[in-house]
Amino acid sequence: MDEHGLSQSDLPEVGSQGVVSEILNGRRELNVRQIRSLAERFKVSSAVFV
Numbered sequence: 001m002d003e004h005g006l007s008q009s010d011l012p013e014v015g016s017q018g019v020v021s022e023i024l025n026g027r028r029e030l031n032v033r034q035i036r037s038l039a040e041r042f043k044v045s046s047a048v049f050v
Contacts, residue, residue, distance in 0.1 A: 004042075013037035 001007070008020040014034045022028035030038070030049055039046040 011038075013041060 001011075008017045008024070011020050014020050014023065014030070014037065019028065023030060023034075035046050035049040038049055042048075
C-alpha cells in the first residue's frame with residue numbers, strides 16, 4: 001500500500017475500512033474473492049496474496 005500511495009479507503013474491492021484494518025492487523029484473512037480482486041487490480045498472480 002505504501003509503495004502505491006494507498007490508504008484503507010482506496011481498497012473497496014477488499015471491503016470496508018474496518019475489514020481492511022482487520023486484515024492488515026492479522027485479525028482476518030483474505031478470502032478468495034478479495035484475493036482475485038487484488039490480483040487483478042495490481043496485475044500480479046493471486047499467489048502473491050496467499
